[in-house]
Structure formats: structure tokens, C-alpha cells
Amino acid sequence: MIKKETGKTALEYIQLKIMGLxxxxxxDGKKTVNEIAxxxxxxxxxxxxxxxxxxxxLTPVGYRSLN
Structure with a gap:
């Protein structure tokens, strides 16, 4: 169903959501990269x-420094 709705496999969709989070x-900058991981x-x-x-x-630290 996910592939039909989004055009992505379930794994790709989950990975995109995790990277969004x-x-x-x-x-937010309140937690360390390790805590987030x-x-x-x-x-x-x-x-x-x-x-x-x-x-x-980008690395997580590099992304954090840009934002």
C-alpha cells in the first residue's frame, strides 16, 4: 500500500520519516547527536x-551548525 500511495518502498518511506525526525x-539543539541516535x-x-x-x-553536526 505504501508503494502505491507514495511511490517509495516501505523501507525508503520509514527512512525518510526517521531522517525528518x-x-x-x-x-532543536537540546540533545546530543548520540542521544538523538x-x-x-x-x-x-x-x-x-x-x-x-x-x-x-551532511553529518549531523554539520547539519546542526547550518541551522
Whole structure:
């Protein structure tokens, strides 16, 4: 159903939503990158950083400094 509605696979859709939440939390600036990574369900902060950079082209710290 998700593919039919959005044109994206379920995995792609979930990843986009997670990165959207990550951007909100990073812009807020109240929590560390590690805290955000754990809140979003990443076992290791490095995995979060890698996924975020793949999605946005910026590291979480780099994104935070721009906003």
C-alpha cells in the first residue's frame, strides 16, 4: 500500500520519516547527536551518522551548525 500511495518502498518511506525526525531534533539543539541516535532506534551513533550523511549529504553536526 505504501508503494502505491507514495511511490517509495516501505523501507525508503520509514527512512525518510526517521531522517525528518532527526532533522527536527538536531535543529532543536537540546540533545546530543548520540542521544538523538539512540532515541531514533540506532544501536550505535556511528550508524546514525552514516545514514544521516547518506540521506542529506551532511553529518549531523554539520547539519546542526547550518541551522
Amino acid at each position: 532527526a532533522k527536527q531534533k538536531l535543529s 539512540y532515541e531514533l532506534g540506532f544501536q550505535y551513533p556511528a550508524h546514525f551518522t552514516r545514514a544521516f550523511k547518506k540521506s542529506t549529504g
